[in-house]
Amino acid sequence: MDYERLWAPWRLEYMAGGEHEAANAARNAAGDPRQFLVDADPECFLCRNVAQYEDSPAADRAHRVVHHSAHTVTALNIYPYNNGHLLIAPRQHKSRLSELTDEQQLEIQQRIAVATDLLEQGMKADGFNIGLNLGRAAGAGLPGHLHWHVVPRWHGDSNFMPTLAGVRVIPQSLDALWQWLSTELA
Numbered sequence: 706m707d708y709e710r711l712w713a714p715w716r717l718e719y720m721a722g723g724e725h726e727a728a729n730a731a732r733n734a735a736g737d738p739r740q741f742l743v744d745a746d747p748e749c750f751l752c753r754n755v756a757q758y759e760d761s762p763a764a765d766r767a768h769r770v771v772h773h774s775a776h777t778v779t780a781l782n783i784y785p786y787n788n789g790h791l792l793i794a795p796r797q798h799k800s801r802l803s804e805l806t807d808e809q810q811l812e813i814q815q816r817i818a819v820a821t822d823l824l825e826q827g828m829k830a831d832g833f834n835i836g837l838n839l840g841r842a843a844g845a846g847l848p849g850h851l852h853w854h855v856v857p858r859w860h861g862d863s864n865f866m867p868t869l870a871g872v873r874v875i876p877q878s879l880d881a882l883w884q885w886l887s888t889e890l891a
Contacts (some may be wrong), residue, residue, distance in 0.1 A: 738764075746798050751850045754778050755796045767801070769879060769888040776812040779820065779890065781879055786834075787856050788877050789824050791886075793817055794852035802851070813853065820855045823889055830857035 738756030742770035745752035750768070755778050758764035765771075768783035773792070782790040793816045795809050805813075817835060824830045834856040 714830070742797060744798055746849060748846065749798055749850050751778065751780075751794045751847065751852060752798050753794075754780055754794075765887065766880075766883060769883050771883060772816070772890040774812060774816060776806075776815050776817065777811045777874065779816055781883055782854065783879065785856075785875055785879075786854075787858065789828050789830065789855075789857040789874050791820050791824075791855040792852045793855060794850060798850050800849045800851060805851070817853060817855060819890070823886070824857045827885065827889060828857055829859070831860045832858040833859070834858060864872065 724857060738753065738758050740757045741747060742755060745756065747753070749874060753843050754768045754770050755773070765773075769783060770778060771781065772779040773796075776796055777793055778796055779791055782792050795805060795813065797809075799805060821830075821833050821835070824833070835853060837851065837853050839851075841848045
């Protein structure tokens with residue numbers, strides 16, 4: 706019997722629950738930040754995404770950040786559920802919805818709207834799962850820094866792989882996706 710092999714090497718680390726090699730590689734590639742925001746957690750990958758670096762474009766690429774705005778940062782999920790999976794977070798390290806200002810709440814919703822429009826047009830997404838896991842009990846892998854998941858979906862994208870093998874196939878490299886999104890959102 707001839708089998709096809711589907712490779713998604715970045716998923717093994719996540720599934721095994723080990724150290725985050727991809728995050729550590731991004732940290733090493735970006736170097737040390739010159740300055741963190743006030744109340745930032747230096748161990749939080751989202752706080753590192755918004756810190757100031759000597760070479761900001763290189764740091765953004767290493768951290769997979771595709772857009773910065775006044776109150777938010779948009780980055781690729783390095784362990785995506787689907788191609789185009791984005792994280793949209795407030796720039797400040799906040800863990801509760803009640804800590805967000807009206808301006809931050811509005812901008813988060815606006816960035817979600819921009820992201821869905823772009824992914825719908827550019828990647829021909831048929832729909833989206835958009836959500837926030839609030840607290841570790843709700844599934845938040847990073848409970849200290851709020852972040853919304855924007856996951857593009859396509860008709861028929863649920864197939865036998867997740868059901869039989871617990872595997873999703875992501876058809877595009879994170880680097881190629883970063884290049885396209887950072888250009889489109891610039």
